[in-house]
Amino acid sequence: MFTTKSFIKKNKIGNYLKHVREHYIRDDIFCGFSCCETCSLVESSLTEEYVNKCSLFKFNHYLILDTNIILEQMDVLEEPIIGNCIILHTVLKEVKHRSLPIYKRLMSIVDNPSRHFYIFTNDHHKDTFMPQKDGELINDYNDRLIRKACSWYMDHLPNKKFVLLTDDRANKNLAKEDEIPAVTTTEYVKHLDEQVALGDKLKKKDSEVQKDAKSIFPPHLSTSAMLIGIKEGKLYQGTFRASRDNFLEGFVNVEGFEDNVLVQGRKGLNRAVDGDVVAVQMFDKTEWVSPSEIVLEDEGVSEENIKDIQKNENELKKNAKNSKKDEIRPTGCVVGIIRRKWRQYCGILQGNSDGLYQIFVPADSSIPKIRIETRQAEFLRSQKFIVTIDSWPQHSRYPHGHFVRALGKIGQQSTENEVVLLEHDVPHSQFSEEVLSCLPKLPWLITDDDVKKRVDLRGIDICSVDPPGCTDIDDALHCRPIEGDRLEVGVHIADVSHFIRPGTALDLEAASRATTVYLINKRIDMVPELLSSNLCSLRGGEERFAFSCIWEMDKEANIINTRFHKSIIKSKKAMTYEEAQITIDDKSKNDSIAQSLRNLNMLAKILKKGRLQKGALVLASPEVKIRMDSETMEPLDVEIKKMFETNSMVEEFMLLANISVAQKILEDFPDCAMLRRHPTPPSTNFDPLVKAGKHLGFDMKIDSGKNLAQSLDDATCETNPYLNTMLRILATRCMLQAVYFPSGAMQKDEYFHYGLAVPLYTHFTSPIRRYADIIVHRLLAVTCGADSTYPNLLNKQKTVELCQNLNYRNRMAQYAGRASVAFNTHLFFKGKVQDEEGYVLYVRKNALQILIPKYGLECNLFLATKGETSNIFEYDEDNQTQKAGNLIIHSFDRVVVRMSLDSKNIQHEKFTLQLVEPFIEGFSVQPLGQTEMEVDTNEAKTDKKRKSTSEKGNNKRKS
Amino acid sequence: MSRNKELLSKIGLRLDGRRANELRRIRCKLGVFTEPDGSAYIEQGLTKVLAAVYGPHQVRGQRSKAQHDGALVNCQFSMAVFSTGERKRRPRGDRKSTELSMHLQQALLAAIKTELYPWSQIDVYVEVLHADGGIYPACVNAATLALIDAGIPLKEYVCACTASLANNDVPMLDISHQEEAIGGPTLTVAALPMSGKIVLMEMSQRFHLDHLPKVLEKALQGCKDVKNILDEAVRLHVQDVGSSTGWVIKN
Numbered sequence A: 001m002f003t004t005k006s007f008i009k010k011n012k013i014g015n016y017l018k019h020v021r022e023h024y025i026r027d028d029i030f031c032g033f034s035c036c037e038t039c040s041l042v043e044s045s046l047t048e049e050y051v052n053k054c055s056l057f058k059f060n061h062y063l064i065l066d067t068n069i070i071l072e073q074m075d076v077l078e079e080p081i082i083g084n085c086i087i088l089h090t091v092l093k094e095v096k097h098r099s100l101p102i103y104k105r106l107m108s109i110v111d112n113p114s115r116h117f118y119i120f121t122n123d124h125h126k127d128t129f130m131p132q133k134d135g136e137l138i139n140d141y142n143d144r145l146i147r148k149a150c151s152w153y154m155d156h157l158p159n160k161k162f163v164l165l166t167d168d169r170a171n172k173n174l175a176k177e178d179e180i181p182a183v184t185t186t187e188y189v190k191h192l193d194e195q196v197a198l199g200d201k202l203k204k205k206d207s208e209v210q211k212d213a214k215s216i217f218p219p220h221l222s223t224s225a226m227l228i229g230i231k232e233g234k235l236y237q238g239t240f241r242a243s244r245d246n247f248l249e250g251f252v253n254v255e256g257f258e259d260n261v262l263v264q265g266r267k268g269l270n271r272a273v274d275g276d277v278v279a280v281q282m283f284d285k286t287e288w289v290s291p292s293e294i295v296l297e298d299e300g301v302s303e304e305n306i307k308d309i310q311k312n313e314n315e316l317k318k319n320a321k322n323s324k325k326d327e328i329r330p331t332g333c334v335v336g337i338i339r340r341k342w343r344q345y346c347g348i349l350q351g352n353s354d355g356l357y358q359i360f361v362p363a364d365s366s367i368p369k370i371r372i373e374t375r376q377a378e379f380l381r382s383q384k385f386i387v388t389i390d391s392w393p394q395h396s397r398y399p400h401g402h403f404v405r406a407l408g409k410i411g412q413q414s415t416e417n418e419v420v421l422l423e424h425d426v427p428h429s430q431f432s433e434e435v436l437s438c439l440p441k442l443p444w445l446i447t448d449d450d451v452k453k454r455v456d457l458r459g460i461d462i463c464s465v466d467p468p469g470c471t472d473i474d475d476a477l478h479c480r481p482i483e484g485d486r487l488e489v490g491v492h493i494a495d496v497s498h499f500i501r502p503g504t505a506l507d508l509e510a511a512s513r514a515t516t517v518y519l520i521n522k523r524i525d526m527v528p529e530l531l532s533s534n535l536c537s538l539r540g541g542e543e544r545f546a547f548s549c550i551w552e553m554d555k556e557a558n559i560i561n562t563r564f565h566k567s568i569i570k571s572k573k574a575m576t577y578e579e580a581q582i583t584i585d586d587k588s589k590n591d592s593i594a595q596s597l598r599n600l601n602m603l604a605k606i607l608k609k610g611r612l613q614k615g616a617l618v619l620a621s622p623e624v625k626i627r628m629d630s631e632t633m634e635p636l637d638v639e640i641k642k643m644f645e646t647n648s649m650v651e652e653f654m655l656l657a658n659i660s661v662a663q664k665i666l667e668d669f670p671d672c673a674m675l676r677r678h679p680t681p682p683s684t685n686f687d688p689l690v691k692a693g694k695h696l697g698f699d700m701k702i703d704s705g706k707n708l709a710q711s712l713d714d715a716t717c718e719t720n721p722y723l724n725t726m727l728r729i730l731a732t733r734c735m736l737q738a739v740y741f742p743s744g745a746m747q748k749d750e751y752f753h754y755g756l757a758v759p760l761y762t763h764f765t766s767p768i769r770r771y772a773d774i775i776v777h778r779l780l781a782v783t784c785g786a787d788s789t790y791p792n793l794l795n796k797q798k799t800v801e802l803c804q805n806l807n808y809r810n811r812m813a814q815y816a817g818r819a820s821v822a823f824n825t826h827l828f829f830k831g832k833v834q835d836e837e838g839y840v841l842y843v844r845k846n847a848l849q850i851l852i853p854k855y856g857l858e859c860n861l862f863l864a865t866k867g868e869t870s871n872i873f874e875y876d877e878d879n880q881t882q883k884a885g886n887l888i889i890h891s892f893d894r895v896v897v898r899m900s901l902d903s904k905n906i907q908h909e910k911f912t913l914q915l916v917e918p919f920i921e922g923f924s925v926q927p928l929g930q931t932e933m934e935v936d937t938n939e940a941k942t943d944k945k946r947k948s949t950s951e952k953g954n955n956k957r958k959s
Numbered sequence B: 001m002s003r004n005k006e007l008l009s010k011i012g013l014r015l016d017g018r019r020a021n022e023l024r025r026i027r028c029k030l031g032v033f034t035e036p037d038g039s040a041y042i043e044q045g046l047t048k049v050l051a052a053v054y055g056p057h058q059v060r061g062q063r064s065k066a067q068h069d070g071a072l073v074n075c076q077f078s079m080a081v082f083s084t085g086e087r088k089r090r091p092r093g094d095r096k097s098t099e100l101s102m103h104l105q106q107a108l109l110a111a112i113k114t115e116l117y118p119w120s121q122i123d124v125y126v127e128v129l130h131a132d133g134g135i136y137p138a139c140v141n142a143a144t145l146a147l148i149d150a151g152i153p154l155k156e157y158v159c160a161c162t163a164s165l166a167n168n169d170v171p172m173l174d175i176s177h178q179e180e181a182i183g184g185p186t187l188t189v190a191a192l193p194m195s196g197k198i199v200l201m202e203m204s205q206r207f208h209l210d211h212l213p214k215v216l217e218k219a220l221q222g223c224k225d226v227k228n229i230l231d232e233a234v235r236l237h238v239q240d241v242g243s244s245t246g247w248v249i250k251n
């Protein structure tokens, strides 16, 4: 059935080692054409019905792609205009080796049957395999294999036409010698019938530019020169971070250095882009300077003109001469790029100039402007769009890039959502066919077999309590009296792991997404909607699979025993927090649901009290809800989220379930249980809180969570009721991020969850929208014999990698959510001017940082224009106050400010504040007219209850 | 090893081009030495093993070990210094080789009709010349051939094979070193393939019971495939030897 051939490969792992691998050559590989009579048929989506329309060829043809096309022209390949492509396995392997993201993009095209791509395993086919020659470079060898495959196809199917697409000139010429038709992408795309935009998507090659252009930047060192330099200790490797405020300044984080290395000016930065791994050369100590602290915006308009840069550089130099002694930093310059970390950037077109070449301004201000070539400038001017960098030649002031795709009109809700998602690296494309194929077929029915394997709880009165409009209900509760004057309490969580089997495309996609992301008017699901809003959602009145955690408790909320099992439930009712609250309060209601809710509420209060006594923190962060007009999708109002007792009730039981599950899985999987820890912050983190407390006359004890909780409880002030909340907001900012980790990766005492003050914690209660919970479900299913393990579940290293992704995605999802709130708040404020109540959060040298609780906003009230010092205010650094005449402004003082939106910079709108109260002559403004004030006071009455942000099973839902 | 490598690609081929249910190429030869009573050489993919059998003979060394009801089977496993990528001195009697020697003994005892040779001893020496995954199966298979070459009566062939699970779903036969390194549990099975009896079974890591039946079945199928190949080699060898002495006419 097969012949064998072994070959020798040299590999370098420290020493030179000889690796011998087997390589089997087969005769049963399918060419991919259903009309072929010689090959054994396997599924293939190549089809005669699809026609590639390129005017270079008068006939229908099949494309064979070279490696460089896939690596560099992915943006073009993703256009559905090109089809019937054959991907050789040689090419595929090389692509995977060079760039995993590109490989994934390629595979999603291959998986889409409407694109008609086929993978041909040429390197195991008996007629297309050739051994590597002695001394032949791997690239040459691969090219030879590609050409061989082309010739083979032409022989194998003489009545079909094949075209090799390659941008490698040498390969193209060699192909011509073998009489293989070969073209470059540029040629090919130019002759395609339609699509101007496709031309814009082509990656630009350096060679197009005239040779005599003057260099603007010093040359980069070669890779080998850099490596030698680093080895000899003359150069240092680090990650470049550009300054957001000054386009001519940045830092290089060198591992092992205490301070970052400062780089300044065109020569210092030398074409490094934020995130790149670079080699830096250090200057002599006498040339070290301090960071400039000045704001420089790149005002350049064309590629060649660098006069304004020179002016700016001079300013920097002047500034450097005045460096303060104690702020001097190690300084150096970038001499080469070790690894580019270019990604795709969102942004807009600059200015109104005509012409083929345009300047693109990225939304992220740490990224330089990018030169692009476009034939649709008129259209792009109204759009936000994506650009990717191709190269940054020495003679060009700006990196060269190409247009990838338009996101939509500037300022539109949908466009801005897209920008937020892209800028926070949130995977949000449609679920691929392969992923969707893993879903159960409808109608979904519960079989007898399912009933046998699960505990039937359909007869029990279970209900769910969630925010209004919630469609992904992942938890439900019940409570009923049992014998011995005890209560049985059950938390039922959607059994997502029943539907998402390990290793499937669906599983991999969910693991990569890690979490559902909630924007103001959009939800980006972690799992397809059929699961998130239907089969897994524990909707009222429908039979659903659940994973149940059931406690027997006495009336003092002491747990007598705990059990876990998979079950079938039928929720009696899906309630909102408000409905549940009304049911509890309405004494006339006495049905089983009302009774169980009352019991749950009673137990929850005891649990909460116990938890707080142990030192759990009640923190605060202003969280707002934006009311949207359901038709126009425009924000109507911004308000603080309302909280009910039932919020806290659900939270307590979710916490308890998570803790119980954490104990159980750790017991059975001491090495690979997925847990969640919240590290104790280093005491220096608390400095701002302690300082603020001291100024107000409170002694903040920070030595333990318990003492901190106590100090926060004690710090109240009758005249300023908001003061306590302010302190809690400050305390929140001292905290570190809670993270997922596998139990084997940490010491036992490091498992501690600081915010909740529990030794062990995990996430179990929201598997629809968090991947960590799915893993926890799988572990728990194994411990109760409901499911089997698989290697990666028990592999500590794999779990560590998984946790890294989960932690990263969670952080990004959080930022994305905030960015979305910010954008909608801005949209709401467009064209409005309002006076609002606020509190001073920090007192700075030239500004007051003001918190406006009503909108959860934090803005700077500048006391003087930039670069000048105020002649009204006197700054007292020790006491953190500003003095104007007789009036002293402290931290946490109440003020009234006038808010308006500054839209001068389309991509970076910000609020401008003016002081209304207290009135300071020559600085403050008069309050707005009475009519508007009236509206304000009405709104100011809205509930300002603080929102507890202590960790909760489900505290981040779509509002 | 790169974590991006998958054991079984989308198109159903393994890294070396095999399909999931295919063995590596097996080449073997009996009677490679003249000094021992029986010897054999086997190549399973790139794993290469030599086996030599001495005996049955009188019990050497400690006479007290001799058994009245059957022959003593003594197995010695060793690896050549050049058998892996990195050259390493491997002293005889280290833990790994002692363990493998004992496993080998267990497998062979199940096949050899020891009761025919009371008070005597059979020595089996195996040496790995090149290791590329599946060392133990290759040793068992080589030892079987060497025993046959020595003319020691066996109940039947004793063969061994490995199997694993690719992508948590597809059972996969005869695991190479590269595949071992990528991960996944490896199940090693030694069996008497004609009667279907398992004589030794070993797992490289934790593995859920639910997956075991299909992987085990695959491994047993592998043992049968190996047996067919060995059987053919033995027949060829006997023909060769026979034709040179004139009692078989080779066509």
Ligand SMILES: [Zn+2]
Binding pocket: A030, A031, A032, A033, A036, A037, A038, A039, A156
């Ligand atoms: Zn064919």
